[in-house]
Amino acid sequence: MSGRPKHKSAPETAAPRGGAPPPATIPSTHGGDDLIRLLSPEGVWLGGSGGSPFPPSRLIELFRGMLRIRLLDGRMLNLQRQGRIGFFGQSTGQEAAIVGSAAALKPEDWVAPALREAGVALWRGLPIERLIAQCMGKGSEVSQGRQMPCHHSYRAANFISMSSVIATQLLHGVGVAMAAQMKKDPIVCMAYLGDGATSEPDFHSALNLAGVRKAPVVFFCQNNQWAISVPFAKQTASRSIAVKAVAYGMPGVRVDGNDVLAVLAEAGKAVERARSGGGPTLIEAVTYRRLGHSSSDDPTRYRDADEVKLWEARDPIDRLRKHLLSLGLLNQSKEEAIEEELQAQISEGIRVGEAGKEPPLESLFSDVFAELTPQLREQRDATLAEFAHRELPKGHGH
């Protein structure tokens, strides 16, 4: 398998630095310490002599991107608890996988998102107020409140509209890549998935087809080790997800998903391989879903608090923070300034998003087809006529 680790990390049993808690062995998914890593959990550069090749501005940009997702998660969960949004799916703990993979793409590349990639859309320019308006079901947002919260679409950045269905998007990613290949456009599609999606038939169909056609697609799996309440060990008997790539004739790469620099480096290699005609790659970013599957889920009912604590100690933002501190690129006041600015952006996003108008009644019937069919026109006209003289019914949760 060509995804062999290039940068061997220090063994997990190495002596802790700087008084950090002793790192434990990564549980369940871990068939030996074969994770590719550029930063130790203490933020120490492991990439060899010469030090990090990442320019300081890039490192700060990655830090900001990760922190924005973390802060947004907190604010959105608060809004959900206040009843101002109906539902939210968090990304806490997965920020390095999200930002590292997104940062490997060019603006003209495409994204076929799974469930936890709103941060990818943000990285690619999705305005926060639009994200929030979507979560609030507003008519000011393009999808007119037709989908549940967290189901984003962002055409301006080639971020494909998301469904709740698992693994279907992988084939869209392959199709986009095949189309680009046919038109000789130097475009790569990043197709995201979770660990659960590897059990779906479309995972097999997509990787098989991409392998046969040498399509310029990168399959990026955020292995957060839990598909709602089902742990990785009950999802597959494979020792990893990356190993599955062998069967499709493509490289499989297993990277520490909490190390943003390793994720960026490995995703970058895969993207450039795809762009230069080298075909697809399967990347497994090993990370952890620290909160529930969504705001509707209580993970304390099915998993051990010690496991969560273990992963809290491997926090991806903290890891980059320590690295930046050691390079002298960050200090407490600089970080506070960044956080203040991001919180202000989010506050403004909430203000503008929440002030958006409700979707008009007509939006129920438009966009089913390019033009209304006679049946849709009849149903729309009857509905408009009915609600011209009585109030709209109050639904559940209103």
Place this chain on the structure above:
Amino acid sequence: MPVMTMVEAINDALRVEMRRDPRVVLLGEDVGVKGGVFGCSAGLWKEFGGDRVMDTPLSESGIVGAAIGMALYGLVPVAEIQFSDFIYPAFDQIVSEAAKMRYRSGGEYTVPMTIRTPIGGGIRGGHYHSQSPEAYFAHTPGLKVVVPSTPSDAKGLLLASIRDPDPVLFMEPKLVYRTLKEEVPEGEHVVEIGKARVVRSGKDVTLIAWGGMVGMCEKAAAKCAEEGIDCEIIDVRTIVPLDEATILESVKKTGRAVIVYEAPKTGGFGGEISAILAEKAIEWLEAPILRVTGFDTPFPYTLESVYLPEPGRIREAVLKVVRF
């Protein structure tokens, strides 16, 4: 005008459109080098090459899912599912993805894709080469469902389907594939989606059918005519969107309706037409609306000719409503 079978007319439509629009690509199992198991894409791989006529791995979900991605990127894919009996692995891609993409993205993303698939009995195909699953798909908002019954309509409706801005499921009746030959216009020939066709004018009873059952109705009508009963025949042509106006106009004139389809009776699309007639034309009805259909059984092999509606069974229904 050249005389063609339906297979030849479909092949002609594909060639015309691929020559006209470089965005049009074909993909499916055996569609390339072999030219399709029924020959619908014969010669196209040679003319347009393997980039535009793609033999895919054996995965219906893969074919439709990749076609969706191609459409999102700006191509105009025509995917083939070799038999509609094998379309179910792609059901998720069709129902959850293709059909909802425009709506859920507020028009940011659209799927101008056509899925061609043979349907129906008449080739001794047993359970898995004979079914008519149109009703499953007619129940899906965002998906158009087209079923031609003649070579000329197959060409015209296929050109309209490929040019349609939304996903179209184009169902080709195998019963007609090679049994009916007729003149088909050369080159440009578009038949508008959403318009039914009056196959035969009559005053006593309206027979409503699509696909392979239109020909059965014509034979039944010829028999009935010998007995002095004048049947009007409506070829629905597009299940979604349905041309209610043409159907209602006919039934209001004759006062009687017999709906003929080869799918199992329960939940078949004829039930929907019956409901529309009950809602919008009940004052004009002289008799109950009858359905002549396949049975609520899997499609049989040996007793196929009993399962499939045929002129004799259709005639019995006509006599019932006329004598009511």
